[in-house]
Amino acid sequence: MVKFSNLLLGMLMAVSFVACKKNESKKEISPSVIGQITMQMTDVMVHDVTNPPLGARFYAYACLAGYEVVALNDKQYAGMHGVLNDFPEIEKPKIEEYSYQLAAALAMLETAKKMQPSGGVLLKTYQQSLIDSCKKIGFDEAVIAGSQEYALAISKQILKYAKADRYNKISNFPRYEPHGGPGTWYPTPPGYFPPVEPYFKTVRPFTLDSSGQFKPAPPIAFSESKDSEFFKLMKRNYDDTKEQEHRVIAAFWDCNPFALENKGHLLVGMKKISPGAHWMGITDIACLKAKTDFGKTLLINTSVAIGLMDGFMACWDEKYRSNRIRPETAIRKYIDPTWKPFLQTPPFPEYLSGHSVISTAAAVILTHYFGDNFSYIDTVEERFNLKARPFKSFIAASEESGMSRFYGGIHFMDAIENGQKQGQQVGEWVISKLGNKAVAASGK
Numbered sequence: 001m002v003k004f005s006n007l008l009l010g011m012l013m014a015v016s017f018v019a020c021k022k023n024e025s026k027k028e029i030s031p032s033v034i035g036q037i038t039m040q041m042t043d044v045m046v047h048d049v050t051n052p053p054l055g056a057r058f059y060a061y062a063c064l065a066g067y068e069v070v071a072l073n074d075k076q077y078a079g080m081h082g083v084l085n086d087f088p089e090i091e092k093p094k095i096e097e098y099s100y101q102l103a104a105a106l107a108m109l110e111t112a113k114k115m116q117p118s119g120g121v122l123l124k125t126y127q128q129s130l131i132d133s134c135k136k137i138g139f140d141e142a143v144i145a146g147s148q149e150y151a152l153a154i155s156k157q158i159l160k161y162a163k164a165d166r167y168n169k170i171s172n173f174p175r176y177e178p179h180g181g182p183g184t185w186y187p188t189p190p191g192y193f194p195p196v197e198p199y200f201k202t203v204r205p206f207t208l209d210s211s212g213q214f215k216p217a218p219p220i221a222f223s224e225s226k227d228s229e230f231f232k233l234m235k236r237n238y239d240d241t242k243e244q245e246h247r248v249i250a251a252f253w254d255c256n257p258f259a260l261e262n263k264g265h266l267l268v269g270m271k272k273i274s275p276g277a278h279w280m281g282i283t284d285i286a287c288l289k290a291k292t293d294f295g296k297t298l299l300i301n302t303s304v305a306i307g308l309m310d311g312f313m314a315c316w317d318e319k320y321r322s323n324r325i326r327p328e329t330a331i332r333k334y335i336d337p338t339w340k341p342f343l344q345t346p347p348f349p350e351y352l353s354g355h356s357v358i359s360t361a362a363a364v365i366l367t368h369y370f371g372d373n374f375s376y377i378d379t380v381e382e383r384f385n386l387k388a389r390p391f392k393s394f395i396a397a398s399e400e401s402g403m404s405r406f407y408g409g410i411h412f413m414d415a416i417e418n419g420q421k422q423g424q425q426v427g428e429w430v431i432s433k434l435g436n437k438a439v440a441a442s443g444k
Contacts, residue, residue: 027099027101027138027139027143028101028294029099029101029102029105029134029294030294031287031292031293031294031296031297031298032284032288033105033130034066034105034108034284034287034294034297034298034301035281035283035284035287035288035297035301036126037062037066037105037108037109037112037126038059038062038063038280038281038283038284038301039281039284040109040112040122040123040126041058041059041062041112041116041119041123042273042277042280042281043122044112044116044118044119044122044123045058045116045257045273045274045277046257046272046273047118047122048116048117048118049257049258050116050257050274051196051197051257051258051274052196052255052257052274052275052276052312052354052358053196053197053200053309053312053313053316054167054197055274055276055277056274056276056305056308056309056311056312056358057115057162057165057167057203057309058112058115058116059276059277059280059301059305059308059309060206060302060305060306060308060309061111061115061158061159061161061162062108062109062111062112062115062305063108063298063301063302063305063306064080064111064158064161064302064305064306065104065107065108065110065111065151065154065155065158066104066105066107066108066298066301066302067080067104067298067299067301067302068080068090068107068154068157068158069100069103069104069107069150069151069154070100070101070104070294070295070298070299071090072090072092072100072154073100074100074295076295077295077299083207083433083434084206084207084306084433085204085205085206085207085208086161086164086204087161088157088160088161090154090157090158091153091157093149093150093153093154095146095149095150095153096146097140097142097143097145097146098143098146098147098149098150099134099139099143099144099147100147100150101294102130102134102139102143102144102147102151103146103147103148103150103151103154104151104294104298105130105151106127106130106147106148106150106151106152107150107151107152107154107155107158109123109126109127109130109151110151110152110155111155111158111159111162113127114155114159115159115162131144131148164204165203165204166202166203166204167203169202170197170199170200170202170203173198173199173202175194176194176195176198176199176320178195179323182222182224183222183223183230183324183325183330184323184324184325184349185323185324185325185326185329185348185349185350186325186329187347188326188328188329188344188345188347189328190344191258191344191347193258193347194347195320195347195348195349196258196346196347196348197316197348198320198348200312200313200316200317201313201316201317201320203313205309205310205313206306206309206310206430207306207310207429207430207433207434208310208313208314208426208429211313211314211316211317212314212317213314213429214314214422214425214426214429215317215318216318216352216418216419216421216422217418218322219322219324219350219351219412219414219415219418220233220412220414222324222325224334231334233412233413233414234327234330234331234334234335234412235335236412236413237327237331237341237406237409237412238331238335238336238339240406240407240409242342242407242409246407247342247407248387249400249403249404249407250342250343250404250405250407250408251343251386252381252386252387252389252404253275253278253355253400253401253404253405254272254343254404254408255272255273255274255275255277255278255355256272256343256344256346257272257273257274258344258346258347259272259343259344272384273380273381273384275354275355275358275359275401276305276308276312276358277380278380278381279304279308279358279359279362280301280304280305280308281378281380282362282366282376282378282380282394282397283300283301283304283362283366284301285376285377285378285379285380286300286366286369286370286374286376286394287300287301289374289376290370290374296369300365300366300369303365303369303430303431303434304362304365304366306430306434307358307361307362307364307365307426307427307430308358308361308362310361310426310429310430311357311358311361311362311422311423311426311427312354312357312358314357314422314425314426315352315353315354315357315358315419315422316348316354318351318352318422319348319349319350319351319352319354320348320349322349322351323349324349324350324351324412324415325350326345326349326350326410327341327345327350327409327410327411327412328340328341328345328409328410340409341408341409341410342407342408342409343408343409343410344410345410346410350410350411350412350415351412351414351415351418352415352418352419352422353402353405353411353415353416353419354419355401355402355404355405355419356398356401356402356405356411356415356416356417356419356420356423357419357420357422357423357426358423359397359398359401359402359423360395360398360402360419360420360422360423360424360426360427361423361424361426361427361430362394362398362427363393363394363395363397363398363423363427364394364395364423364424364426364427364428364431365427365430365431366394367393367394367395368431370394372393372395373392373393374393374394375390375391375392375393376390376391377389377390377391378390378391378397398420398423399420402416402417402419402420403416
């Protein structure tokens with residue numbers, strides 16, 4: 001992990017201060033700290049090889065913890081009680097001296113530390129750097145201590161809410177076994193990993209009535225006939241020429257934490273972020289460019305994270321319903337046994353395209369806050385040696401993200417197109433639900 005003391009100090013110094021020492025609790029922390037925290041969470045996910053749906057769950061609860069601190073202290077923002085499914089009315093801690101912005105940041109970290117397997121160890125250094133930086137710029141010891149106590153009190157309530165979402169019940173389900181029938185999904189090389197989160201649909205969603213609320217049209221029916229629509233789908237993947245620009249796009253949006261690299265007799269895991277992590281990074285880029293304040297930055301991050309979680313739930317509900325075969329398996333069996341996709345196939349059924357669903361949902365949510373023509377440069381993957389890409393809008397980015405799955409050879413086109421439709425529905429639904437209180441209260 002990188003040392004962040006100097007970076008944090010620089011960010012925290014770029015703030016406005018209240019002159020009177022007795023009003024120390026009103027010192028403001030740079031909104032950029034929020035993006036730093038989600039990036040730290042991403043690093044833990046890469047370390048832990050966190051699967052994409054679970055990663056979205058981590059972001060959502062951590063952001064919720066921070067947002068609820070803001071909602072309790074800034075009248076522009078309303079809490080999520082009555083908005084999210086079963087969300088409790090958060091009790092405000094009886095603490096006099098604290099910085100609510102510091103408490104919000106620490107509440108995010110405390111929640112992530114408890115939920116992410118390696119979070120307690122890997123986030124500790126960053127958290128201490130944040131506290132040390134606050135001391136260096138003049139935060140009173142009592143304010144820092146009060147902020148820590150406040151954060152723990154809020155995080156405890158959020159963790160209780162998280163524990164009740166039924167994710168911890170998944171381990172009690174029987175081990176999922178591939179059906180083995182014609183046209184159904186089966187583990188793919190080189191890792192032949194077991195299916196990821198086959199029971200994710202049983203978790204409590206944040207805004208959806210149920211994981212099956214936006215059930216898509218069924219996939220094109222499997223058929224071995226060369227005159228069938230399914231065979232045409234396969235041929236479209238097989239005949240794709242994989243132009244250089246298409247390869248660049250596919251690699252940029254790969255986001256496969258399960259990818260393996262063949263090195264002699266060894267298969268070595270490649271460090272990659274998940275699709276949700278990529279969109280949380282885009283959210284940070286947008287907030288920094290728009291110079292959103294602390295509260296709105298947390299609101300937007302929370303909205304996107306909730307959209308990612310509910311998007312994965314809707315998509316995964318369909319994946320294990322249709323249980324469709326991947327292009328790699330189908331093309332090798334029915335067209336060319338030597339064919340390989342450009343990207344490695346992720347370990348779960350093909351229909352719908354998860355990237356198409358969650359990218360579209362995130363793009364709809366971000367467009368709600370920043371507008372239809374918000375251009376930006378996506379630098380998220382530079383840390384993984386991929387060049388930045390410019391986009392004219394979030395929707396344009398989501399469309400490219402969806403097509404990257406075709407260019408990579410890991411999805412059929414109907415999974416992409418219908419995934420985008422479902423993502424549109426999820427994104428609009430999330431905004432309509434959050435608009436009841438949180439979005440309306442943001443002063444947008």
